[in-house]
Amino acid sequence: MAASAGSAALARHVAVIGGGWAGLAAAVEASDLGARVTLIEMAPRLGGRARSLGDGADALDNGQHILIGAYTHSLGLMRRVGVDPSQALLRTRLRLRYPDRETLTLPGGPPWLAFTRGVLACSAWSWADRLGFLMHSSRWMATGFRCDPSLSVAALTAALPRRVREDLIDPLCVAALNTPAAQASAQVFLRVLKDALFSGPGSADLLLPSQGLSALLPEPARAYLLARGADVHHARVQALRRSPSGWTLQTGSDTPLTADAVVLATSSVEAARLTQTLCPDWSARTAAFEFQPIITVYIESPGSHLPAPMVALHESSDEPAQFAFDLGQLAQRPGLFSFVISGAAPWVDRGLDAAAEATLAQARRVLTWHSPPRLHRVLSEKRATFACTPGLQRPPAALLPGLVAAGDYLDGPYPATLEGAVMSGLAAARSVMR
Structure with a gap:
C-alpha cells in the first residue's frame, strides 16, 4: 500500500497559479512531496508584492518588508531553497x-x-x-x-x-x-x-533584508524548483475549468495545460475572476475586499547615515512616512534611504508627487544629513494588502476537490504578511497532495 501511494504521489501533477510568496511556498512544498509542479506567474518576475524591480545596481525593492523572529515558516522555507537567513537578514532586538x-x-x-x-x-x-x-x-x-x-x-x-x-x-x-x-x-x-x-x-527580533527581496526567496526558489524538474511559465491564466481528468488551464498558448490539482495563489482580484463561474459565492466574497496601499519614497544623500538601520517617524497630516530605512547600514546601497508610507490611501488620493515632496520635506526636518537629500524614486503598491478591519469575513482556502486557494488574504488569524502567505502556500500544497 505504501509503495502504491508513493507512486501515485510521484505521478501527481500540481499547477500553481501565482508566483508570489504563497505560490512559491506551495510549489516548493508540492515538489518536495513528490508532485510534478508547473508554476505559472503573470508578471515578468516571481515574488508578487515582495520582489525587486530592475537589475543590478539599479534594482529597488517594490516596498520595504520586515520579517520578525516569529516568522518560522518563512525562515524555514528560505533555508530549504538554499538561503541562509543569518547572511540574508540583519537580525536585531x-x-x-x-x-x-x-x-x-x-x-x-x-x-x-x-x-x-x-x-x-x-x-x-x-x-x-x-x-x-x-x-x-x-x-x-x-x-x-x-x-x-x-x-x-x-x-x-x-x-x-x-x-x-x-x-x-x-x-x-x-x-x-x-x-x-x-x-x-x-x-x-x-x-x-x-x-x-x-x-x-x-x-x-527584527529581521531586516540585507539584500534585495528577489534574492531573499523568489530567485532561489525558482532555481530550486527548476533543479527538481518543475516548469516555470510567465503567462496569465485566462480561464480555469474542471475536466474529467482534473483541471484545464487556458493561457495564451494554443495548447491548454492540464493538471490533477491546482493551487490558486494569485491576488484576490485574480482569484475572484478565475472562480466566478466555478465558485460564485466564494468569488463574490473574495472580490469584496477593500485594499490599503503602500508608498515607498527612495531618497539619496551621499555620505549620510541614519541613527539606526530602521528609524520610526511620527506621521501627521503633512508628514506621511512612519519608518525610514538606511540601505547602507543594511549592506545594500550606501547613501540610499527608503521612507515607507503604510495605510497610504490619503496620500494616493493626493498624488505620488505630493507624497514624495511631503516625505522629502519631512526627512529634511527631522533627520540630519551629510549632503542635501534629493528624491530618487517613488514606488506605489495600490493593492498592497487588504484593509484589516474589525469583523472582516475572509474566504476559506478550500474551494473544490483538487482546487485550493493560497494567499495572505484567506481566512486566518494574521494580517497580510509574508509569514501568512507562506503558511497558506504550505497548507495548500499539503491539501492537494493528500
Whole structure:
C-alpha cells in the first residue's frame, strides 16, 4: 500500500497559479512531496508584492518588508531553497528608535521577562506611562490576547497612555496591519502582539533584508524548483475549468495545460475572476475586499547615515512616512534611504508627487544629513494588502476537490504578511497532495 501511494504521489501533477510568496511556498512544498509542479506567474518576475524591480545596481525593492523572529515558516522555507537567513537578514532586538530618542528596546531572555524589563527601562516614557502599559498588557495576556471582534485598535488601546500609543501602538499597528489604528482590527493586532512579543525567545527580533527581496526567496526558489524538474511559465491564466481528468488551464498558448490539482495563489482580484463561474459565492466574497496601499519614497544623500538601520517617524497630516530605512547600514546601497508610507490611501488620493515632496520635506526636518537629500524614486503598491478591519469575513482556502486557494488574504488569524502567505502556500500544497 505504501509503495502504491508513493507512486501515485510521484505521478501527481500540481499547477500553481501565482508566483508570489504563497505560490512559491506551495510549489516548493508540492515538489518536495513528490508532485510534478508547473508554476505559472503573470508578471515578468516571481515574488508578487515582495520582489525587486530592475537589475543590478539599479534594482529597488517594490516596498520595504520586515520579517520578525516569529516568522518560522518563512525562515524555514528560505533555508530549504538554499538561503541562509543569518547572511540574508540583519537580525536585531526589537528597537523603536526615533530620530531624537530611543523608546522601547527589548532585551534577550524569556518573553514576558524581556518585555517587562524593556518597558521599565524605557526612559522616554514616564513611570506612569510604563506601569500603565504593563498593566494593560497583563490584562491582554490574562484574556489570551482575545477581545471583542468588533473593536478597532484605537478603541482597544484608548485607555493607554498617549505617549505609548503614539510611540508604539500606532506605528506597530500600521506596520503590521497596513491599516490605521482607528480602522484596524484589534483582534488581529492582539494576535500579532502575542506571536511577536510572547511566543518565545527571539520571536520579537527584527529581521531586516540585507539584500534585495528577489534574492531573499523568489530567485532561489525558482532555481530550486527548476533543479527538481518543475516548469516555470510567465503567462496569465485566462480561464480555469474542471475536466474529467482534473483541471484545464487556458493561457495564451494554443495548447491548454492540464493538471490533477491546482493551487490558486494569485491576488484576490485574480482569484475572484478565475472562480466566478466555478465558485460564485466564494468569488463574490473574495472580490469584496477593500485594499490599503503602500508608498515607498527612495531618497539619496551621499555620505549620510541614519541613527539606526530602521528609524520610526511620527506621521501627521503633512508628514506621511512612519519608518525610514538606511540601505547602507543594511549592506545594500550606501547613501540610499527608503521612507515607507503604510495605510497610504490619503496620500494616493493626493498624488505620488505630493507624497514624495511631503516625505522629502519631512526627512529634511527631522533627520540630519551629510549632503542635501534629493528624491530618487517613488514606488506605489495600490493593492498592497487588504484593509484589516474589525469583523472582516475572509474566504476559506478550500474551494473544490483538487482546487485550493493560497494567499495572505484567506481566512486566518494574521494580517497580510509574508509569514501568512507562506503558511497558506504550505497548507495548500499539503491539501492537494493528500
